Amino acid sequence: MQPEHKLSFINRLRIMRETRFGAFVPVLLALAAIWTYFGLAVPLWEYWGDPDAENIRFIFLSPRNIYNLFMQSAVIATLAVGITVVLLLGDIDLSAAATAGVCAALLGVLVLAGVPGPLACLIVMGVGIVMGTAQGVLVAYVGIPSFVVTLAGLLGFQGLMQKILPTGNLNVGDPFVRGFARVLLPDALGWVLALTCIVVFVWMSLRRQAQRKARGLELDSTAAVWGQIVFFGALMLATVATLNSYRSVPLLIVLLMAITALVGWITTSTPYGRSIFSVGGNPESARRVGMNVKRIRVSAFAIVGLMAAIGGIFGASRFGSVSYTAFAGGSLLLESIGAAVIGGTSLFGGRGSVWNAILGALVIGSLGNGLDLSGASAADKLMFSGAILLLAVAIDAVSRSGTSER
Amino acid sequence: MSEHENKVGLRAPPAHLRVSGIHKRFGGVHALRGVDFEVARGEVMALVGDNGAGKSTLMKVLAGAHAADEGQFFMDEAPVSVNTPHDASDLGIQIVYQDLALCENLDVAANLSLGAEPVKPGWSFLPQLLRPLDDLEMEVKAQAAIDRLQVRTLKSVRAKVGGLSGGQRQAIAIARAVGADGSVVMLDEPTAALGVAQTRQVLDVVKRLRDTNHAVVYISHNMRDIFEVADRICVLRHGGNVATWRKDETTPDEIVVAMTRGLDDEAGNAA
Numbered sequence: 001m002q003p004e005h006k007l008s009f010i011n012r013l014r015i016m017r018e019t020r021f022g023a024f025v026p027v028l029l030a031l032a033a034i035w036t037y038f039g040l041a042v043p044l045w046e047y048w049g050d051p052d053a054e055n056i057r058f059i060f061l062s063p064r065n066i067y068n069l070f071m072q073s074a075v076i077a078t079l080a081v082g083i084t085v086v087l088l089l090g091d092i093d094l095s096a097a098a099t100a101g102v103c104a105a106l107l108g109v110l111v112l113a114g115v116p117g118p119l120a121c122l123i124v125m126g127v128g129i130v131m132g133t134a135q136g137v138l139v140a141y142v143g144i145p146s147f148v149v150t151l152a153g154l155l156g157f158q159g160l161m162q163k164i165l166p167t168g169n170l171n172v173g174d175p176f177v178r179g180f181a182r183v184l185l186p187d188a189l190g191w192v193l194a195l196t197c198i199v200v201f202v203w204m205s206l207r208r209q210a211q212r213k214a215r216g217l218e219l220d221s222t223a224a225v226w227g228q229i230v231f232f233g234a235l236m237l238a239t240v241a242t243l244n245s246y247r248s249v250p251l252l253i254v255l256l257m258a259i260t261a262l263v264g265w266i267t268t269s270t271p272y273g274r275s276i277f278s279v280g281g282n283p284e285s286a287r288r289v290g291m292n293v294k295r296i297r298v299s300a301f302a303i304v305g306l307m308a309a310i311g312g313i314f315g316a317s318r319f320g321s322v323s324y325t326a327f328a329g330g331s332l333l334l335e336s337i338g339a340a341v342i343g344g345t346s347l348f349g350g351r352g353s354v355w356n357a358i359l360g361a362l363v364i365g366s367l368g369n370g371l372d373l374s375g376a377s378a379a380d381k382l383m384f385s386g387a388i389l390l391l392a393v394a395i396d397a398v399s400r401s402g403t404s405e406r
Numbered sequence: 407m408s409e410h411e412n413k414v415g416l417r418a419p420p421a422h423l424r425v426s427g428i429h430k431r432f433g434g435v436h437a438l439r440g441v442d443f444e445v446a447r448g449e450v451m452a453l454v455g456d457n458g459a460g461k462s463t464l465m466k467v468l469a470g471a472h473a474a475d476e477g478q479f480f481m482d483e484a485p486v487s488v489n490t491p492h493d494a495s496d497l498g499i500q501i502v503y504q505d506l507a508l509c510e511n512l513d514v515a516a517n518l519s520l521g522a523e524p525v526k527p528g529w530s531f532l533p534q535l536l537r538p539l540d541d542l543e544m545e546v547k548a549q550a551a552i553d554r555l556q557v558r559t560l561k562s563v564r565a566k567v568g569g570l571s572g573g574q575r576q577a578i579a580i581a582r583a584v585g586a587d588g589s590v591v592m593l594d595e596p597t598a599a600l601g602v603a604q605t606r607q608v609l610d611v612v613k614r615l616r617d618t619n620h621a622v623v624y625i626s627h628n629m630r631d632i633f634e635v636a637d638r639i640c641v642l643r644h645g646g647n648v649a650t651w652r653k654d655e656t657t658p659d660e661i662v663v664a665m666t667r668g669l670d671d672e673a674g675n676a677a
Contacts (some may be wrong), residue, residue, distance in 0.1 A: 208542075217545050218562060271523045272535040274512075278520055288507050289521025350511035402487035 023352075026395055027343050027359045030388070034088075034363060035061070038370030059373055063246035070243070071181065073365030074256050075100075079336035080343070080357035081260050082307025085267065085300050087340055088280045089350025090144035093140060093301065095131075095153030096308045096336060101327030103128050103160040105311035107177065108170040108322040117176025132305020133156070136298035158328040168324040180317035183251040190249035197365040198233045205229055217392045232333045252314060256358075258312065263303070264354045276300060280349030297353045331382075338385065339364045342392040365387065418638070419446035421501065422621045423478070423590050424467070428477035430463055438474075439645045445590065450612060450622040452636035452653075456665050460645040461625050465592050467500040468623070470494035499590040500583035504598065506575055508582075510568035514560065515541070515548035517567055518582050550583040554618065555611050573604030577611045584620065589616055592623040597631055599616045609635050629658040643668050 039061035047056045059065060079096045103124045110120040111270070135153050139146045160164045170176065185193070198310050205225050212219055243249045267273035278286040287293050316322050326332070343360030345352025367388060371381045407626060421444035430438040438460050445451040455461045466472045470491040481497055488494050491641045508517050516523075524544055525537040544577045548563040561569070575597050583591055593612065597605040612635045615622050626632055633636075633653060634641060641648040641664045648664045 210541055215542055215546055217549070218543065218564070227627035230609065264575075266536065269539050270536050271539060274516060274520070274523055274539065275535075277512060277516075278509050281508060284505070285507035285509050285520065289520055350509070 009350045018083075020206075023344050023356060024359065026033065026392075027229055027363060029386070030392075031358070031359060031366065032365045034370060038366070038373065040137050042225075042370075042374055057107060060370055063242050066242050067246045069362070069365050070253055071250065071318060071367050072369060073361045075311050075318065076332065076336050076339050076364055077253050077256060078259070078307055078311035079332065079356045079362035080312055080339035080361050081263055081338055082304040082311070084148070084340045084345050084352055084354050084357040085263065085276065085303045085307075087345045087347060088267065088276050089297060089300050090283075090350060091297065091300070092150065092278045092337070092347070092371075093135070093304045094147065094150040094333065094337075095135065095157055096150075096304055097330075098154045098157035098161065098328040099128055099131050099305055099308035100312035100315065100332070101166065101322075101329075102131065103309040104313075104316040104322045104327055105161050105164040105170065107313060107316055108172045109164060111172060111174040111177060112170070114345050117120055117174045117179075119205055119311055120174070120246070121177070124313060125306055127308075128305040128309025129302050130305070132301040132303070132308070136283035136301025139301065140294040140297035144174055154328075154333070155306065159329045161324060165322065165324060169321060170323075171321045172366075173320070177313065177317050178320060179251070180314060181250065181252045181256065182317075184247050185249045185251065185254065187248045189241045190244055193249070194236040198229075201232050202229050227403070251319065260354050260358055263307075267354060267368070269363075271317045272299075274295075277350055280351075282350075293329050335364050335385070336361070338392075341396065344392070344396070346396050347393065348396075360392075418444070419449060420483075421445065422447045422482060424480040424483070425474075426466065426478050426480075428464065428467055429475045430460075430467055430472060437645050439465065441477075441642065441645070442647055443468075445621040445623050448619045449588065449637040450616050450624050450635050452632045452639040453623055453625045453642065453644035454632065454639060454661060454665060455648075458644075459642040459665070461642055462594065464642065465501065465594060465623065465643075468494070468590075469499060469592060471501075494586075495637060497590075498588050499592070500588035501592045501598065502576075502579045502583050502594065502638060504594045504659055506579040508575055508579055508601070508628070511566065513564045513566050514552070514570075514578055515563040515661055517578060518543045518548040518551055518563075518585055520582070539633060547585070548581075551585050551603045552577075555581050555584070555609070555614050557581070557611065559607065559627050570644075571604055572600045573607035576604075576608045578601070580608075580611055583616065588620065590621045590623065592625070594625050595627070596624070597626065627663065633658060636648065641665055652657045 039058060042060070043058050044058050079100060083093055083096055106127060107120050107124045110123060111117060115123070131153070135146075135149050138144050138149045173266045205228065209219060209225055240249060243253070265273075267276060275286060275291045276291075278291065279293050279296050283293055286296075312327065315326060319326055338353070339360035341347060341360070342363050343352070343356030343358070345356060345360075364385065367384055368381055371384060376384075419675055424442075424444040426442045428438050428441045428443070429436075429555050441464055441472070443451075443453070443464060453461050453464065453548065457490065463472065467474045467477075470493050471486045479488050486493075486497060486500070488497065505666040513519070524540040524547070525534070526540045526569065527535040552560055552563060555577060557574065560574055560577070567578065570578070580591065581597075596608050596612070600608065609631060612622060612624060616635075616637075624632070624636060635652050638650055639656065639661060640650045641661060643665065648669050651661070
């Protein structure tokens with residue numbers, strides 16, 4: 001009895017993860033669990049445990065904290081989106097955070113030397129692409145495993161960052177660079193943006209359904225279509241309402257969403273994206289249908305380099321400074337790989353989504369934020385993050401073995 | 407040439423793909439020693455032989471994966487040259503390898519149009535690789551391909567290949583090969599790893615291919631399958647032809663003997 005029951009559970013898990021929205025479920029559950037724990041359980045526990053308390057203080061779920069949470073997770077999310085693209089190929093990039101560090105340091109130095117902000121950002125993004133491409137060439141054409149190439153990249157770029165920043169710290173005061181994190185959209189504009197997104201989403205869903213009907217293809221159930229619309233709408237409105245009730249929607253978050261939407265669209269809806277999934281699923285198959293597997297690999301590493309550079313710019317903008325520990329030397333790398341994996345992107349390649357990486361980044365960010373608020377030590381934070389990461393990879397491995405055993 | 411070959415040759419349908427005098431050497435090994443082979447539209451030609459007889463080598467030569475050292479190729483009796491896989495697929499020669507090479511993480515429709523994805527019109531300012539996929543068109547095409555082969559057990563072209571049975575996967579690999587304007591389809595041991603019901607499904611697909619006027623080359627060790635689907639049976643041994651039989655005029659025993667001992671011992675028996 002026992003094994004049969006277990007098998008059916010794994011099968012159900014596997015089936016669920018193969019549907020388009022089902023893939024969001026595990027990470028959403030993780031997020032809900034963390035938010036419930038830190039947002040409701042901890043305050044209630046303190047309220048009941050302390051007779052002097054006058055009212056419950058929902059610190060974690062306060063608009064102010066949610067705002068900070070989003071800003072804290074933004075850099076992790078940017079890197080995680082890039083890393084997801086490489087993970088889809090079945091490769092890994094350990095150098096993303098170090099690349100971001102080099103780019104941020106370079107940005108700081110350039111701005112200090114008087115290069116205008118926009119130009120400095122473009123230069124830095126170019127440098128990021130070059131760094132990614134160089135590693136991609138070593139992986140695809142020389143045939144060194146990506147783990148080794150990017151491990152070497154991690155060490156080398158850490159050193160490079162120290163060369164650029166001998167003091168280990170540099171303040172960035174350029175108004176353009178600082179603007180990403182400082183500029184806030186007016187409340188009304190935030191609402192307009194959210195409503196526009198919802199209208200477009202509804203229009204696209206319904207048009208797609210109508211086209212399917214016209215072509216005689218099987219239809220998604222009406223409940224599923226409207227469920228997605230309601231879910232998406234509620235998420236957008238709740239986010240904007242929360243952010244507006246503290247300050248308002250920051251430009252950084254809008255940019256992050258726009259970039260993620262673009263990368264998401266490229267990976268799921270273009271022949272190029274299809275080839276990434278195909279190489280990740282079965283490189284031999286991709287080769288036989290005439291895809292240039294090597295070039296696809298290199299381009300994915302170029303994307304991760306670009307995303308790392310953008311992450312570096314965002315980081316410099318948010319912190320107002322570039323420091324060795326905030327990028328290359330800190331926990332950014334493992335947090336962003338963790339975010340991608342917790343989001344449900346498979347380390348074995350071929351399965352995942354950049355949107356899941358955003359949710360994964362929120363999980364990592366929430367965990368750190370919540371533990372900070374409840375006064376946990378850095379040691380506790382590390383151990384909790386480890387446990388969550390292990391759980392996410394276990395879910396991936398279990399749902400994967402379900403498919404390969406056939 | 408044996409008497410059998412002549413008999414068959416006189417009554418055989420006009421060949422669609424014909425090769426003659428194929429030689430292939432790998433270093434010191436003479437893998438194919440002047441092999442003749444042909445297949446007509448609307449027939450299933452079984453290619454059998456013991457291990458090392460040269461079946462796979464011949465198939466790879468036909469598919470352009472190996473270039474023949476000597477020999478001629480004819481498509482509908484017009485001489486052609488096949489030196490690369492690209493040449494072969496341009497001529498409509500498609501091969502379904504034993505490992506199928508499907509992407510398990512993608513759905514059936516995506517697998518069927520892999521490498522030749524349809525894109526929506528009107529985005530010509532973008533490079534080909536970044537134009538939006540027309541996934542509805544993809545599904546329509548996939549559904550048509552599946553319907554043509556009558557794969558009845560497949561519920562949806564949006565099902566992930568990773569969740570399909572072995573027979574369904576084989577059918578999809580065949581559909582992918584045929585879909586690209588294939589007129590000659592070569593199947594390498596398509597039922598080797600399948601159970602009874604799955605084998606039945608694949609054999610139905612093979613018959614369906616014959617009914618849709620494809621030329622099918624069927625490599626297998628399984629006599630029961632061969633005698634069920636094949637119209638003619640070509641036996642190779644030690645890199646050369648033994649003979650080609652019509653299925654109706656031979657028996658599994660005769661084929662097995664021809665595979666293992668050649669024709670000399672059996673000439674009297676078969677005549």
